[in-house]
Amino acid sequence: MFTGIIEEIGTIKTIQHGANSAVLEIQASKVLEKTLLGDSISTNGVCLTVVEQTKDSFRVEAMNETLARTNLGALEQGAKVNLERALAMGDRLGGHMVSGHIDGTGVIQSLRQDDIAWWVQVQCDDKLMRYIIEKGSIAIDGISLTVASVQANSFEVSIIPHTKDHTTLLAKSVGDTVNLENDLVGKYIERFTMGQTNSLSLEDLAKKGY
Numbered sequence: 001m002f003t004g005i006i007e008e009i010g011t012i013k014t015i016q017h018g019a020n021s022a023v024l025e026i027q028a029s030k031v032l033e034k035t036l037l038g039d040s041i042s043t044n045g046v047c048l049t050v051v052e053q054t055k056d057s058f059r060v061e062a063m064n065e066t067l068a069r070t071n072l073g074a075l076e077q078g079a080k081v082n083l084e085r086a087l088a089m090g091d092r093l094g095g096h097m098v099s100g101h102i103d104g105t106g107v108i109q110s111l112r113q114d115d116i117a118w119w120v121q122v123q124c125d126d127k128l129m130r131y132i133i134e135k136g137s138i139a140i141d142g143i144s145l146t147v148a149s150v151q152a153n154s155f156e157v158s159i160i161p162h163t164k165d166h167t168t169l170l171a172k173s174v175g176d177t178v179n180l181e182n183d184l185v186g187k188y189i190e191r192f193t194m195g196q197t198n199s200l201s202l203e204d205l206a207k208k209g210y
Helices: 065-069 161-166 184-193 202-207
Strands: 009-018 022-027 040-043 045-052 057-062 081-087 104-116 117-123 137-140 143-152 154-161 179-182
Touching: 040 057, 040 154, 179 184
Parallel strands: none
Antiparallel strands: 009 022, 009 081, 022 057, 040 045, 040 081, 045 057, 104 117, 104 179, 117 154, 137 143, 137 179, 143 154
16 A cells, blocks of 8 residues: 655666566665565556565566556656555555556646646546546556546646656656556445445435445
């Protein structure tokens, strides 16, 4: 489990493609502190397992399912990636609960500056949009962000200078693909209420603890 607060920007040193897989070697420093083989590191929002480690890099493996759902397969040598170690018990939860299991990808539609902030508009499929609400949480390439506005098939987030300087998001361009993870809460509510043939009232939701 992660928080979506990026610790470091890493660099892809090598990427070896298999028929339906990839092995990535990522140059890093901070996320290697106290990291052991088998630990999880969020890479552009994807929970990956450390299989090899040196003093300044680590290797992870991505299977076909991961490549199909994320933008990892499109990365090239020298690409920058957002990195975060798994949450430890007792750590501050500065962002929101992020599993590192990507729901799908979106495409950046626009980037615009608003004084100190930047607005990023992302288009995505209906299956992802159904869980996105204004002022709700979304993880974009592993970054915990608040949804500022919602349109029919896209949403916007507003980026503060710190996020701009410490993540890869504003190094991207219109048309680039980003990994998206919806907030877990909406997906769980939908699952718990599946099979309900009648519409739910506020009283019904209260009885279910919502």
